[in-house]
Amino acid sequence: xxxxxxxxxxxxxxxxxxxxxxxxxxxxxxxxxxxxxxxxxxxxxxxxxxxxxxxxxxxxxxxxxxxxxxxxxxxxxxxxxxxxxxxxxxxxxxxxxxxxxxxxxxxxxxxxxxxxxxxxxxxxxxxxxxxxxxxxxxxxxxxxxxxxxxxxxxxxxxxxxxxxxxxxxxxxxxxxxxxxxxxxxxxxxxxxxxxxxxxxxxxxxxxxxx
Amino acid sequence: xxxxxxxxxxxxxxxxxxxxxxxxxxxxxxxxxxxxxxxxxxxxxxxxxxxxxxxxxxxxxxxxxxxxxxxxxxxxxxxxxxxxxxxxxxxxxxxxxxxxxxxxxxxxxxxxxxxxxxxxxxxxxxxxxxxxxxxxxxxxxxxxxxxxxxxxxxxxxxxxxxxxxxxxxxxxxxxxxxxxxxxxxxxxxxxxxxxxxxxxxxxxxxxxxx
Numbered sequence: 001x002x003x004x005x006x007x008x009x010x011x012x013x014x015x016x017x018x019x020x021x022x023x024x025x026x027x028x029x030x031x032x033x034x035x036x037x038x039x040x041x042x043x044x045x046x047x048x049x050x051x052x053x054x055x056x057x058x059x060x061x062x063x064x065x066x067x068x069x070x071x072x073x074x075x076x077x078x079x080x081x082x083x084x085x086x087x088x089x090x091x092x093x094x095x096x097x098x099x100x101x102x103x104x105x106x107x108x109x110x111x112x113x114x115x116x117x118x119x120x121x122x123x124x125x126x127x128x129x130x131x132x133x134x135x136x137x138x139x140x141x142x143x144x145x146x147x148x149x150x151x152x153x154x155x156x157x158x159x160x161x162x163x164x165x166x167x168x169x170x171x172x173x174x175x176x177x178x179x180x181x182x183x184x185x186x187x188x189x190x191x192x193x194x195x196x197x198x199x200x201x202x203x204x205x206x207x208x209x210x
Numbered sequence: 211x212x213x214x215x216x217x218x219x220x221x222x223x224x225x226x227x228x229x230x231x232x233x234x235x236x237x238x239x240x241x242x243x244x245x246x247x248x249x250x251x252x253x254x255x256x257x258x259x260x261x262x263x264x265x266x267x268x269x270x271x272x273x274x275x276x277x278x279x280x281x282x283x284x285x286x287x288x289x290x291x292x293x294x295x296x297x298x299x300x301x302x303x304x305x306x307x308x309x310x311x312x313x314x315x316x317x318x319x320x321x322x323x324x325x326x327x328x329x330x331x332x333x334x335x336x337x338x339x340x341x342x343x344x345x346x347x348x349x350x351x352x353x354x355x356x357x358x359x360x361x362x363x364x365x366x367x368x369x370x371x372x373x374x375x376x377x378x379x380x381x382x383x384x385x386x387x388x389x390x391x392x393x394x395x396x397x398x399x400x401x402x403x404x405x406x407x408x409x410x411x412x413x414x415x416x417x418x419x420x
Contacts, residue, residue, distance in 0.1 A: 012377035013406055016397045045405045052403070052417045053263040053364060154263060167222035187226045193262070195255045196223055197407055207262045 013042055023103050027068045036092075038068040039132070039158055043200050047130075047156065050205070051076035054154050056127030059083040062116040062141055063133035067096025069158075073130070074105040083109055084123060086116040117144055125150040131157040135175035138182035146191075153208040155192070157182065161202025223252055233313050237278045246302075248278040249342075249368055253410050257340075257366065260415070261286035264364050266337030269293040272326040272351055273343035277306025279368075283340070284315040292318055294333060296326040327354055335360040341367040345385035348392035356401075363418040365402070367392065371412025 024041070031038040039047070051059070051073055057080060059073045064085035073083045087093050093113045100109040112119045116133050117140065127150045131141050138157065149155070160183060161167075165176040186194040186206050194206040234254070241248040249257070261269070261283055267290060269283045274295035283293040297303050303323045310319040322329045326343050327350065337360045341351050348367065359365070370393060371377070375386040396404040396416050404416040 006374060006377075008377040009371060009374055009408060012371075013408075016393060016404075016406070018397060042405070045403070046407070046415075049403060049405050049415055049417050050263065052362070053260065152262070161219060161222075164216060164219055167216075167218040183226060187228060193255070193259060194226075195252070195259050196226070197256070197409060198219060198223075199407060205256075205259055207259050 010042075017041060017045065021103070023071060023099050024068075027066065027071065027099065030066065030095075031068065036065055038065060039072075040200055043158070043203060044069065044072040046197070046199060046203065047072045048076040050154065050156065051128065054128055054152075055081075056154070057081055058123065058126050058150075059128040059130065060120055060123050060126045060145075061085055061130045061132070062120055062145070063087065063131070064092070064096060065132070066092040067099055069130060069132065070096060070109065071099055071103070071105070073128070074100060074103075074108045077108050079107075081108060084112060084119075085109060086112045086114065086119045088114065088116075117141060120145055120148070124148050127153055129153065129155045131155070132159070134178075135159060135162060136178035138178050139185060142182060142185060149208050151208070151210055155186070155204070155206040155208065157186075157204040157206075159201045160196045160204035161198065163201065166202075220252075227251060227255065231313070233281060233309050234278075237276065237281065237309065240276065240305075241278065246275055248275060249282075250410055253368070253413060254279065254282040256407070256409060256413065257282045258286040260364065260366065261338065264338055264362075265291075266364070267291055268333065268336050268360075269338040269340065270330060270333050270336045270355075271295055271340045271342070272330055272355070273297065273341070274302070274306060275342070276302040277309055279340060279342065280306060280319065281309060281313070281315070283338070284310060284313075284318045287318050289317075292320060294320045294322060294329075296322045296324065296329045298324065298326075327351060330355055330358070334358050337363055339363065339365045341365070342369070344388075345369060345372060346388035348388050349395060352392060352395060359418050361418070361420055365396070365414070365416040365418065367396075367414040367416075369411045370406045370414035371408065373411060376412075 064087045070085045090113045097111045100106045162179045165171045192206040197203045274297045280295045300323045307321045310316045372389045375381045402416040407413045
């Protein structure tokens with residue numbers, strides 16, 4: 001008997017995954033070298049699957065880094081779908097744009113440099129909102145973005161378990177508190193039906209009823 | 211730092227869940243008392259969310275037990291949706307029917323007693339297939355049911371990590387081998403895009419492309 005997220009389980013899951021495209025491999029290598037965080041292959045595949053199920057016309061990402069998760073969204077979108085990438089770093093956004101161009105997905109991306117919460121306010125009727133900015137900003141992010149969601153929207157937030165710190169009673173730093181408040185908001189709000197998936201660092205999913 | 215599926219994490223997740231309806235509570239109590247397995251609250255909520263995203267007209271369950279997972283599907287279905295329950299036990303199916311009736315969902319259920327794989331063959335254009343029969347039967351289940359899936363169907367299989375035994379090299383009993391073969395089939399088949407979620411005992415999700 002092995003606990004489910006034992007490293008042997010993770011390695012079983014990773015070995016199951018068929019070879020994939022070179023852009024993913026290049027981005028994973030870049031993450032490894034640079035230390036910039038990405039959601040990784042297992043969460044990436046989960047994002048792809050959720051996107052296929054929801055079939056969104058508009059995906060907005062708050063915090064895109066250099067475009068790893070956005071690339072998974074782009075692959076899953078139909079031709080009429082679009083993903084808006086946001087990041088503070090011009091260099092990150094330029095890299096993402098290049099990956100989209102090289103993979104033939106440039107028509108599916110909108111590339112924005114600046115403050116994710118400022119840029120997010122410009123959009124409405126969002127079918128899928130992905131949140132991956134600084135963790136203390138999560139409560140503000142959902143307050144700002146909630147009125148901008150389409151009916152039956154899907155909210156996906158990365159790091160919803162924050163290294164398990166959310167469950168540690170003594171831990172009260174600003175990031176952990178941000179995630180805790182965000183999770184509580186999502187589970188107590190009547191408009192949302194939420195679930196936290198213990199994949200990697202925790203992925204919160206919320207379906208919006210109206 | 212706590213490993214993500216540490217018992218403290220599970221308890222954090224369980225405490226987050228708002229009070230729910232009395233039928234669920236009654237079924238959970240029945241499972242506790244009888245020892246009959248159910249997917250439990252966390253997987254149940256995940257099923258609900260996936261069903262809302264996919265909006266299936268037809269859900270077929272292979273192995274319904276006394277109807278716990280079927281009840282989650284029924285709650286998530288639109289009025290035009292239907293879930294087909296299958297179980298060997300007349301008593302289990304009668305119990306499920308009663309829960310559906312009491313909760314006002316009887317129009318959303320079709321209650322079948324007998325061999326799940328025999329009954330499953332009677333259906334076509336299945337939008338969501340849920341597999342939870344004897345584990346050695348999983349490879350046969352997908353071979354039989356695969357041609358009966360609708361385009362963009364979602365396959366959900368419970369126990370896809372089978373207490374972690376799938377990742378134990380020495381373990382080769384019939385049930386473990388069944389799950390292993392099933393997982394390999396789902397990940398290597400071009401028509402499916404699969405992901406295993408390490409929630410409870412592992413939940414395999416597969417999106418069918420065509």
